Amino acid sequence: MGINQLCKRCKTAEAAVVSRKEPFCIACFRKFVSLKQRKQMMSDQYFQDIFKVMYPDKKKTAEEAERLNQGSRILVPLSFGSSSIVMLDVLNDTLTEQREMHRGKTGFRIDVLVCYLKDDLEELKRKAEALMTVKLRDNKNSVKVHLVDIESSMNSPDFTRIHLQDSTYMVRNASVSANEAQSVKELLSSCSNRSAREDLLNIIKTAIIKRFGVQGGYKAILWGHSTTRLADEIMSLVVKGRASQIANALNDSEEDFEYGEPLRNLHPMRDILLSEIDAYCFVSDLTQYLHKYKPQDTLLVNKIPVAPDAQPPRAKLTKNMTINELARQYFDGIEGSYSNVISTVVRTGAKLDDPENSLKSKVRCGICNNTVFCDGSHWLRNITVTSSHPIEDAEEEAMFRAWSASEQGKVRGEYLKLTSEMEISGHEFPVCYGCILTLGEVKHKSLIWPSSQSNSVESVIEDFIISDESDSEHEGH
Amino acid sequence: MSFTPPSDPKKPKSIKVSQLCELCHSRKALIKRPKNLQKICKLCFFHVFETEIHNTIISNNLFEYGEKVAVGASGGKDSTVLAYVLKLLNERYNYGIQIVLLSIDEGIVGYRDDSLATVKRNKEQYGLPLEIVSYRELYDWTMDEIVACAGVRNSCTYCGVFRRQALDRGAAKLGIRHVVTGHNADDMAETVLMNILRGDVARLEKSTAIMTQSSGSPIKRSKPFKYSYQKEIVLYAHYKKLDYFSTECTYAPEAFRGTARELMKNLEAVRPxxxxxxxxxxxxxxxxxxxTKRAPPAGHVEVCSDGSVSLNGGDFVDGNRCERCGYLSSNRICKACMLLEGLQQNRAKLSIDRDVSTHGAARLTRTLEQLTF
Structure with missing residues (x-):
């Protein structure tokens, strides 16, 4: 690549980024990414009504138009990864543009939602405040930030134990007292591998965000998933036996009833590759806001120099990777020779529909809250035999007796004891196939889950709103 | 002094309790099942492996009493175990089926001729009749010639299309209406992933069907190993000391499938x-x-990207037949006839008598293996 290559769009400025075989200057590249996101934000009438600035017309009065503008509140979950930061940046630019074009009027308001675990709180608070006071300063009145403790998802008056019997794949539950409750941290550390941990954390976070969206009466939740991220999400869902969720997860055109009230989801970054988002981060000086995420400079013309004392990244052992990471690694690996695979996967995923329901009624999974279409326990039982070949001679008989009496029998006994308790006091509990797998990778194949979450989330959030006052307080100090 | 017999060196006296099979708790565990990570002994393994296949057969009603069934036998591990297990289960549970081995000779010197020798031994070992159908007699081409003519890159396309037809034709010749193949769970999972990665929408819904049947064809196909792990099939063949041929086909494997296979291997390491x-x-x-697309003008003819001509209306018609050979086809002319025509155009007009230059890489490997000082 020549150093002095010109941008192919404006043909005046020097190219800084090469994407999809085309050289871009910084301004044109920012516009390219921004337009891709805005195209999705205008994808149907419902979203146009949210994002456009409304004026009085034949159908509505001036007051009604203003009410629509004020009432178009959207929820932006912010992970401080590159995608959600870039999405917020484009939304911020949209607001600024609207204020300039429409003499101070804007079409929508943004509520940013940050889910945190205690260890990250200080860092995230600092970054959120920096975002508000620097990047989002001009639109401060249209943007609000909420912080929610992930632990708050375990705030519940009653709890239930969900237990998997491995010999029959039966899942049962029984209520337990509140003092048996686990924290999220404890729950995560009881997982036997990273995939299960990631799965549970994801389920908890998604529940918080969607519940927050429903309770706050937001018009839509904007998810920052890039094409790349969606592709590995689709592949991972298939690998985790969760393919029946794909249709709902990608559905931007219909209402989502997962938490009672209707909710609209939007993936405005679905046409933008992660490498492009990372490049956008670099050229827009957004890297300072990233948390626990390292952007790749693959598309930049001038690569970011590596610090001389920097350690080369350690290659991860395949066994320690999560299913999502393996899917991502696969896409990274084939990018050269089969580059269109990523977008093919996302397009194929978008063509999927809910499977036919083979159950008598509509049931939701007691853990991840997705619709259950098929009895996973029954399916597994049908294809797995767990009976044994009979004991053949006296020697084997002796071994069996030795086993029955031994320590080994007791260790397994702890699990068996729990199982037989659940067999007596527990009830059959609806859980999707994917959650059966996750449950199997938790200690004692059993977890304590809140049985009702009421409105407890709301109360926790209010304490952490970074309001205008707290900002001015900071500025005052 | 009384006589104490020497201890059997092969059989350690004390088996630790922790080493016992998790199903019978009375024999030493030898195998860890990839499906649920249970450590089980050899006898329990045989028991669960065979019973699971039996359950698959029964719950899907794969066989009718008195039915004649052809096992697609390549001599490889899957089909060898399939023939063995089907014969065993047929006797144990009295399915009342007659099993015939059906082999396809693609004409790959140094590969197929060796594996066919294995099938011929299986015929004797299991006492099952054997029928061999060759590409040579059906299409007047061997795979070696096709590769010499069309290159090694597309070899799997030709071979796959032709074999599918050849199995049906072989079965029809024997008056059999049911072909069972040794496709295992790994093959099936790989196909599901590939269909998503390639965006092959037409195959997406049907890719996990255990039995495929068409109203226009008298021959149905089924996969009793749909839920059997390749690893367990290999272990079964190993512990039962079955006679199978383990060399891979010498022509290049499909490159894209290779990448999917690699991904599967990594995934399996994380979650078996x-x-x-x-x-x-x-x-x-x-x-x-x-x-619904806007209706095309009446009497239009759609030409697909691979040059085939679709049926009137462009819709999938179950049981449609190729205009040339009469085989099932979703287009006017079937894929095999299309490929054959392409080959025929490139065939050399003249050939040398007793020419062996078309023999592929496999032949060379065999020759080299046999060299001695």
Whole structure:
């Protein structure tokens, strides 16, 4: 690549980024990414009504138009990864543009939602405040930030134990007292591998965000998933036996009833590759806001120099990777020779529909809250035999007796004891196939889950709103 | 002094309790099942492996009493175990089926001739009749010639299309209406992943069907190993000391499938149950109803990207037949006839008598193996 290559769009400025075989200057590249996101934000009438600035017309009065503008509140979950930061940046630019074009009027308001675990709180608070006071300063009145403790998802008056019997794949539950409750941290550390941990954390976070969206009466939740991220999400869902969720997860055109009230989801970054988002981060000086995420400079013309004392990244052992990471690694690996695979996967995923329901009624999974279409326990039982070949001679008989009496029998006994308790006091509990797998990778194949979450989330959030006052307080100090 | 017999060196006296089989708790565990990570002994392994296949056969009603069934036998591990297990289960549970081995000779010197020798031994070992159908007699081409003519890159396309037809024709010749193949759970999961990665919408919904049947064809196909892990099939063959041929085909494997296989291997290391999880996912894949396109002008003819001509209206018609050979086809002319025509155009007009230059890489390997000082 020549150093002095010109941008192919404006043909005046020097190219800084090469994407999809085309050289871009910084301004044109920012516009390219921004337009891709805005195209999705205008994808149907419902979203146009949210994002456009409304004026009085034949159908509505001036007051009604203003009410629509004020009432178009959207929820932006912010992970401080590159995608959600870039999405917020484009939304911020949209607001600024609207204020300039429409003499101070804007079409929508943004509520940013940050889910945190205690260890990250200080860092995230600092970054959120920096975002508000620097990047989002001009639109401060249209943007609000909420912080929610992930632990708050375990705030519940009653709890239930969900237990998997491995010999029959039966899942049962029984209520337990509140003092048996686990924290999220404890729950995560009881997982036997990273995939299960990631799965549970994801389920908890998604529940918080969607519940927050429903309770706050937001018009839509904007998810920052890039094409790349969606592709590995689709592949991972298939690998985790969760393919029946794909249709709902990608559905931007219909209402989502997962938490009672209707909710609209939007993936405005679905046409933008992660490498492009990372490049956008670099050229827009957004890297300072990233948390626990390292952007790749693959598309930049001038690569970011590596610090001389920097350690080369350690290659991860395949066994320690999560299913999502393996899917991502696969896409990274084939990018050269089969580059269109990523977008093919996302397009194929978008063509999927809910499977036919083979159950008598509509049931939701007691853990991840997705619709259950098929009895996973029954399916597994049908294809797995767990009976044994009979004991053949006296020697084997002796071994069996030795086993029955031994320590080994007791260790397994702890699990068996729990199982037989659940067999007596527990009830059959609806859980999707994917959650059966996750449950199997938790200690004692059993977890304590809140049985009702009421409105407890709301109360926790209010304490952490970074309001205008707290900002001015900071500025005052 | 009384006589104490020497201890058997092969059989350690004390088996630790922790080493016992998790199912019978009375014999030493030898195998860890990839499906649920249970450590089990050899006898319990045989028991669960055979019973699971029996359950698959029964719950899907694969066989009718008195039915004649052809086992697609390549001499490889899957089909060898399939022939063995089917014969065993047929006797044990009295399915009342007659089993015939059906082999296809693609004409790959140094590979297929050796594996066919294995099938011929199996015929004797299991006492089952054997029928061999060759590409030479059906198409007047061997795979070696096709590769010499069309290159090694597309070899799997030709071979796959031709074999599918050849199995049907072989079965029809024997008056058999049911072909069972040794496709295992790994193959099936790999296909599900590939269909998503390639965006092959037409195959997405059907890719996990255990039995495929068409109203226009008298011959149905089924896969009793749909839920059997390749690893367990290999172990079964190993512990039962079955006679199978383990060399891979010498022509290049499909490159894209290779990448999917690599991904599967990594996934399996992280979560061994993922193979059946993917099959479970595959069974729940369903497409949104197609948006109705604007009606094309009456009497239009659609030409597909591969040059085939679609049927009037462009819709899939079950049981449609090729205009040339009469085989099932979703287009006017079937894929095999299309490929054959392409080959025929490139065939050399003259050939040398007793020419062996078309023999592929396999032949060379065999020759080299046999060299001695």
């Amino acid at each position: 149950s993922c193979i059946i999880d993917i099959i479970y996912s595959g069974e729940s894949l369903r497409l949104k109803p197609k948006r």
